[in-house]
Amino acid sequence: KAGVTQTPRYLIKTRGQQVTLSCSPISGHRSVSWYQQTPGQGLQFLFEYFSETQRNKGNFPGRFSGRQFSNSRSEMNVSTLELGDSALYLCASRPGGGDTGELFFGEGSRLTVL
Amino acid sequence: QQQVKQSPQSLIVQKGGISIINCAYENTAFDYFPWYQQFPGKGPALLIAIRPDVSEKKEGRFTISFNKSAKQFSLHIMDSQPGDSATYFCAASMYDYKLSFGAGTTVTVRA
Numbered sequence A: 001k002a003g004v005t006q007t008p009r010y011l012i013k014t015r016g017q018q019v020t021l022s023c024s025p026i027s028g029h030r031s032v033s034w035y036q037q038t039p040g041q042g043l044q045f046l047f048e049y050f051s052e053t054q055r056n057k058g059n060f061p062g063r064f065s066g067r068q069f070s071n072s073r074s075e076m077n078v079s080t081l082e083l084g085d086s087a088l089y090l091c092a093s094r095p096g097g098g099d100t101g102e103l104f105f106g107e108g109s110r111l112t113v114l
Numbered sequence B: 001q002q003q004v005k006q007s008p009q010s011l012i013v014q015k016g017g018i019s020i021i022n023c024a025y026e027n028t029a030f031d032y033f034p035w036y037q038q039f040p041g042k043g044p045a046l047l048i049a050i051r052p053d054v055s056e057k058k059e060g061r062f063t064i065s066f067n068k069s070a071k072q073f074s075l076h077i078m079d080s081q082p083g084d085s086a087t088y089f090c091a092a093s094m095y096d097y098k099l100s101f102g103a104g105t106t107v108t109v110r111a
Helices: none
Strands: A005-007 A010-013 A020-025 A030-040 A041-048 A052-056 A064-068 A073-077 A086-096 A109-113 B004-007 B010-014 B019-025 B035-038 B045-050 B054-058 B062-067 B072-077 B087-094 B105-110
Touching: A005 A086, A020 A109, A030 A073, A041 A064, A041 A073, A041 B087, A052 A064, A073 A086, A073 B010, B004 B062, B010 B019, B019 B087, B019 B105, B035 B062, B045 B054, B045 B062, B072 B087
Parallel strands: A010 A109, B010 B105
Antiparallel strands: A005 A020, A020 A073, A030 A041, A030 A086, A041 A052, A064 A073, A086 A109, B004 B019, B019 B072, B035 B045, B035 B087, B054 B062, B062 B072, B087 B105
């Protein structure tokens, strides 16, 4: 069974640009979450989608947005990039429903903002 | 405001020794406490998890101890091996499905 796949793995952008990151969850998983990982702030929750609906959102500005498609694949977008957005963006999936169980993480997309 | 506090930030242990990582939380609504292991260049992977209705859970060389009254939980790595060298994160979640992570502990096992 294939794991969580994130693309691209690495990317470099400049301030003011926007970026879209993609995530394909494990087959059959309907819940997709996004986390930002930085050395200073650690792992922080961005948002979670279940059946194409945003179920929860973390404390990030509106420049961070996401969506989920009918096949459970998800994208997140960051607009008007700032230097502080440089981070590893991790996608995680789980079967969904009412469980609070195991999250399966991808290897992440490393974003560098210059 | 970090909801889960983790210590130490790093530790070094000899091969065969015991590694102990501690975490504390404030929110009594948390009902799921996982530990994740992360190697460089990889995403975190679930190591072991516990719910507050038990005080201890063991899986191989890894044990979680949970103290509900003190709002603390810890990870013990017995017979530490060089392959255990990684960053370990404790976390907590409740009905809202999002994980609140600790800051992480970098464990180095010396051969």
